[in-house]
Amino acid sequence: MIRKNLTKSKPGQEEIVGFVLIIVLVFVVGVIFLGIMLRKPVPSSNSPEIENFLEASMLTTTDCAINYAPAYDNLGDLIKSCYEDKVCASTNESSCSVLNKSFSSVLNKAFSGERYSGYNLEIAYVNNETETVKEILNISRQGNCSGVGAMKFINAYGGDLQVRLEVCYSES
Amino acid sequence: MVGKKSQLRIKQMSFMLLAAVLFFVLAGMFFLMFSYSNLKNKATDLNKQQALTIALRLAGSSEFGCVDQAYCIDTDKVIALKGRSAYLDFWDVSAIEVIKLENRSRECTLASYPDCELIKVIDNNDTNKIAVPLYVSLCRKALEYGNVYDKCELGQLLVYYKRI
Numbered sequence: 001m002i003r004k005n006l007t008k009s010k011p012g013q014e015e016i017v018g019f020v021l022i023i024v025l026v027f028v029v030g031v032i033f034l035g036i037m038l039r040k041p042v043p044s045s046n047s048p049e050i051e052n053f054l055e056a057s058m059l060t061t062t063d064c065a066i067n068y069a070p071a072y073d074n075l076g077d078l079i080k081s082c083y084e085d086k087v088c089a090s091t092n093e094s095s096c097s098v099l100n101k102s103f104s105s106v107l108n109k110a111f112s113g114e115r116y117s118g119y120n121l122e123i124a125y126v127n128n129e130t131e132t133v134k135e136i137l138n139i140s141r142q143g144n145c146s147g148v149g150a151m152k153f154i155n156a157y158g159g160d161l162q163v164r165l166e167v168c169y170s171e172s
Numbered sequence: 173m174v175g176k177k178s179q180l181r182i183k184q185m186s187f188m189l190l191a192a193v194l195f196f197v198l199a200g201m202f203f204l205m206f207s208y209s210n211l212k213n214k215a216t217d218l219n220k221q222q223a224l225t226i227a228l229r230l231a232g233s234s235e236f237g238c239v240d241q242a243y244c245i246d247t248d249k250v251i252a253l254k255g256r257s258a259y260l261d262f263w264d265v266s267a268i269e270v271i272k273l274e275n276r277s278r279e280c281t282l283a284s285y286p287d288c289e290l291i292k293v294i295d296n297n298d299t300n301k302i303a304v305p306l307y308v309s310l311c312r313k314a315l316e317y318g319n320v321y322d323k324c325e326l327g328q329l330l331v332y333y334k335r336i
Contacts, residue, residue, distance in 0.1 A: 026195075034252055052307045056243040059309035061324045070316035073323060106326050109273040110307070 034085030050165055054152040057106050058163075064088035064098040075102060076154060079161055082136055083125055096137065104139055111141075111167055118142035118168045119128035120149075136161070142168075197208045216302075223304040223333035226263055231308055231329055237321075244309045245270060247330060250293060251285045259294055266298035267332040272310060272325055286312055301332040 058076035065072045066068055069090045073081055081088075081095035090096055101119060111119050123137040146166035154161040230236045231243055235253060238244035250270050253259060271277060272289040280288035305328045314323040 049307075052243065053276070056307040056309045057326055059241060059244055059311070059324045060326050068325075070314070070319050070321040072321065107275075109326060118312075 007151070008030055047150055047167070050148060050167055051150035051152070053110055054150055054163060054165055057103075057110075058152070060102070060106055062098055062102040064093070064095055064102075065090035066095070075099070075106070078102065079136065079154065079163070080156055081125055081135070083161065099137055100139065105135065107139065107141070115170060116167060117170045118145045120145055120166045122162075122164045124162050124164075125159055126162050127155065127157075132159065141158065208286070212336060219302055219303070219333040219336065223265060223331040226265055227304055227306040227329050227331040230263070230268070230331070231306060236329075238309075238311050241309070243307065243310075244311055244324070245327070246290065247310050247312045248285065251280060251282065252292050253293055254280070254282075254291055260296060263294070263331075265294075265296075265331050266301040266334050267292040267295040267330075269303075269330040269332075270308075270310065270327060271330060272327045288314075298332070298334050300335045302335050303330040303332050305330050 005028055047101070060075045060076065061070065061072050062078050064076060064078055065088060066079065066086050067089060072090070073088075073095070077097045078095055082099045084095075086095045088095055091098060107119055107121060118141045119139075120141075121139040122135070123135070125132070125134040125136060127133075148169075149164065149166035151165075152163040154163070178179040231245060236245050236250060236271050238246045247270065270291040270293060277290045278284065278288040280286075280291045285291075308327055308329045309324045310327040311322050313320050
């Protein structure tokens with residue numbers, strides 16, 4: 001009698017196992033589907049907006065004319081003049097001082113709104129062959145920030161003038 | 173007895189098939205709901221992408237751009253283009269503006285240029301529009317000590333697209 005019951009319950013057990021397997025399979029597929037649908041894009045640290053800003057700002061005309069006015073340097077040329085410690089004939093100031101003022105003004109115009117909480121600009125000359133690193137300019141507002149940023153390389157003097165800008169966005 | 177068992181099996185099978193069909197129909201409806209809920213956002217995103225592409229193309233076009241410079245706009249050319257009806261539908265956007273990054277934003281006319289900050293190149297008067305900004309250098313010819321030189325200031329090219 002007991003033996004007869006055991007043989008009868010076997011197909012039932014198999015069906016239950018199959019049903020559970022199907023449930024597990026559907027659950028796994030559902031989790032994968034939801035995971036893909038709800039995945040948020042990872043923010044990139046290299047921002048096209050900042051890269052665009054660096055490219056455009058390099059053409060900005062400054063008040064520094066090394067030889068004679070009105071042959072004024074743009075920001076890109078002024079970085080080179082600052083590396084060479086040149087003096088501006090137009091203002092009798094050092095080119096690095098004018099570079100600092102001009103870049104600060106441009107940065108304040110672009111990143112002073114409520115959307116931004118700070119920025120950090122570093123300009124340095126790097127030569128990998130001679131392992132030379134010379135800091136040219138460092139402008140920072142509201143301390144260090146670890147937001148998005150971009151870099152621009154200007155080939156000069158056998159190495160690279162590296163312009164690195166990081167911008168922090170307000171949380172709200 | 174055997175016939176009854178077979179009928180039961182057939183019933184079981186038909187219920188199983190019905191359940192499977194129902195499951196796939198529900199899953200399909202769920203998927204379609206997810207896909208179509210984002211359709212409007214996707215259309216707006218596509219418009220944004222198109223506006224950004226147009227902004228990049230404009231900055232390098234002969235009507236706007238400086239000679240041999242990327243991300244540079246010749247404002248002397250742009251002020252001449254302002255309000256020309258022939259260009260209203262040329263770029264297929266809601267509006268195009270060029271603005272200097274200054275505290276003020278006085279609109280430019282042929283009389284007030286270059287002592288102004290905002291040039292409204294075209295405006296199709298769309299009510300629901302969003303801007304895509306692109307940083308550009310705004311350059312013009314200036315005169316000092318009898319010499320002409322290129323004076324460039326930082327600005328933005330704003331291409332407006334229609335929100336759907």
